[in-house]
Amino acid sequence: MAAETHLVDVGALFAVAAVAGLLASRIDQSVIPFYIVAGMLSGPYVLGTVDIPALLGIDVLPHGETLALDGQSEFIHLGAELGIVFLLFFLGLEFNLERLLAARHRIGKAGSVDLAVNFGAGLLLGFVLFESLLAALLVAGVVYISSSAIITKSLIDLGWIANDEANPMLGTLVYEDLFIAIYLAVVSALVLGGGDVGEALGSIGVAIGFILALLILVQFGTAWFQRSLETDSNEFLVLRALGILVLIAGAALALGVSEAVAAFFVGMAFSATDHVHDLEQLLEPVRDVFAAIFFFWIGLETNPQLFAGVAGLIAVAVIVTTPTKLLSGYLGGRIYDLDERRSLRVGLGMTTRGEFSLIIASIAVAGAGGAIAEPVATRIYAFTVGYVLVMSILGTTFMQYADRIEAVLVPRLEARSGAVSSGD
């Protein structure tokens, strides 16, 4: 495939993504599925197959092949990689170990329930669907991790942020984020390390060594991180932050360690400095741009025809893992002493899956032909993209129509638990 990208291609990418974002905000949906679908439509599998001259009967526009964007293109691929790095960097930036430890009792309980129920269900599901242990591990991650980005945004948009249900939701997300950082390190080592057990152990060793090095850096390097960004100029601040972040993430990748994990720890290192606020303000638009490229790239790489083959798997996964999140979220709400209605809301919100599931999918593709057989990797990828498309829209819709769902379900829950309604 030609991996040459012209300026006009990049322009087309942003224009299409911008239109997709506009559509999403018009109908109050999350932008993520829209970016993915926009990418799919402009990719080689849809636009690339349209014979425009034959359709129009005139030669004004060339064949779709020449118009279609290409996920193999270096710019888009690197942009997507930067998107992953920024997403995880922000996760680390927001991640505060002290806060987590302060609330460890409840977060630990609610998060462990969430992990046991959903990761467990994912392992079983993955093993049944793909009949391999590594695939089961990937699917478990995909169905376990809720979308921090979508859920947090919906909480703010709907005003739930001021309600009691925000605490267990955000707390559980923190737990998930920490778990996923460790999970990504291990899984990417397993997947990228080839099929050989010894080799996989070696690469896990390298990964753990690298993470330990980063942890030591986080623990003892705070003063250095603090000093590294001491400047009055926004320009220098952004440049230095990017210099540190992308360099460390890139070095990690060169060593065969997940760049996402490295980015998470760099974010954690900065979270202990006074620059958090500035970094968030200055880098947020940068993150959003590259994250959009990442979702777009996921779409470009997806052949919609493959959905037909995995539609059954997606349906099974949706049917199994929607109730598991509803249940674990509900239990999490109860751990936080919330009433039936609010506990149900926690469950409804947590069903949303998004960016991190897709990052796991991109790892599966990266390992195709090595630790995972090529067709299996492709199927897992298509399965994940379809699954995220469904779950992101379903979860957002659940939150929007929570009132109606509560009206139906809450009386039953209360009748079952014999709780006395505290009156609305």
Add this chain to the structure above:
Amino acid sequence: MTIYESDLPGVGKKYEVELEDGERLVIVTHNTGKREIYKKIEEDADSEKVFELSDRLARKIGTILEGAYFQPVQSERVETMLTDETFIEWYNLDPASELVGQTIAEAQIRERTGVSIVAIQRGEEVLAAPDPETTLAADDTLVVVGDRDDCRDFETLIGGDGGR
């Protein structure tokens, strides 16, 4: 007055203030500096957004609420505790008070009451750390530091509604 504070990871902080009639005011302070104000009609009710403010606007409004520009109840003492023992208090100097026209040294404020005048608000300006030669004027707001008894003595000394 109970205020509940909780962390909102990735968003900011949340403060929930119990109001007098069982209503609750919820203030969400975003990491971006934005403040959102919600109202709950009772503890278990859903929050309804009242308004949101930018960081700058929020500080301005907070200052107004604090009474920095106008204290509606001048005669009532505004109390701020430094420690359990030490207070900072604001007193309005009644024009009828015998201290008007005297310097701090002449009035022997420290000797007679034990409080120190740390600042004087006079109209628009603030005299920080006034020296003993500063003359007290009618309608000055005197900011003093001292323990509870010293402050009470001072209140008696300046007259006004403390009575003499």
